[in-house]
Amino acid sequence: MTHDDSVRLLLISDTHIPGRGRRIPEPLWHEVDAADVVVHAGDWVGVGLLDELAARARRLIGVVGNNDGAELRARLPEVATAELAGVRLAVVHETGQSSGRERRCASRFPDTDVLVFGHSHIPWDTVADTGLRLLNPGSPTDRRRQPTHTWMTARIEAGRLLDVELHHLERPT
Numbered sequence: 001m002t003h004d005d006s007v008r009l010l011l012i013s014d015t016h017i018p019g020r021g022r023r024i025p026e027p028l029w030h031e032v033d034a035a036d037v038v039v040h041a042g043d044w045v046g047v048g049l050l051d052e053l054a055a056r057a058r059r060l061i062g063v064v065g066n067n068d069g070a071e072l073r074a075r076l077p078e079v080a081t082a083e084l085a086g087v088r089l090a091v092v093h094e095t096g097q098s099s100g101r102e103r104r105c106a107s108r109f110p111d112t113d114v115l116v117f118g119h120s121h122i123p124w125d126t127v128a129d130t131g132l133r134l135l136n137p138g139s140p141t142d143r144r145r146q147p148t149h150t151w152m153t154a155r156i157e158a159g160r161l162l163d164v165e166l167h168h169l170e171r172p173t
Contacts (some may be wrong), residue, residue: 007085008034011152013041013118014094014139016067017049022143023167024049028140028151032056035153037084041118041137042076042093043067050075065093065118086159087113094119095134102128114161121148123166133161139167 004136015021024032032038038057040072042065044050050072053060071103080091090112098120105115106128114133117124121144124136139152148168155163 005085007036007156009084009139009152009154009156010038011041011116011135011154012140013037013116013137014043014065014121014142015040015049016043016045016139016142018081019045019067021139023141024052025140025149027167027169029056031072031151031153031167032163037061037082039089039091039116041065041116043118044072045069047071047075048074061091062090081112085116085156087156087161089114089116091116093117098124102126102132102134106130106132106133122144123152125152125164125166133164135164137166 037059040062042063045067050116060148061080061082062076063080064073064078084091088111090109095105095117109115112132115133118136121139121142123138126134137152138146140149143149148170151167153165154161
């Protein structure tokens with residue numbers, strides 16, 4: 001993949017299927033089909049969704065979360081990295097408390113342009129002093145105290161992250 005290529009991303013996390021969520025909402029499957037790369041930042045809970053996404057996504061980048069068992073831990077790393085159209089991406093489930101997050105993550109991921117994380121189920125989009133962009137897509141299936149279920153889409157082109165959008169769904173279909 002060259003720096004000139006455009007890459008469409010889908011960012012999801014904390015699906016908790018089965019458990020909190022029964023299945024991925026239909027609008028999200030449309031996003032899976034449209035994406036060049038699907039990123040899942042952990043807490044899958046069951047291996048079934050991993051198999052579904054691996055079969056359907058053009059490319060899947062995923063990590064384990066704190067609620068993921070041995071079968072998922074055997075198949076997924078705790079940290080995943082990739083270079084996509086000139087952007088250095090890292091994915092991790094937990095980043096710790098929100099206070100000081102940008103500084104901690106910039107120190108932990110010095111050679112990263114974009115860090116995707118999960119765990120809190122709270123959408124997050126900030127930039128550290130170093131330029132590291134931190135993104136948490138929330139959860140498409142377990143909104144907890146958030147008003148809606150969420151996920152993110154973005155585009156990478158010529159080494160730049162563009163068009164980051166947080167999508168809202170009142171309730172899964």
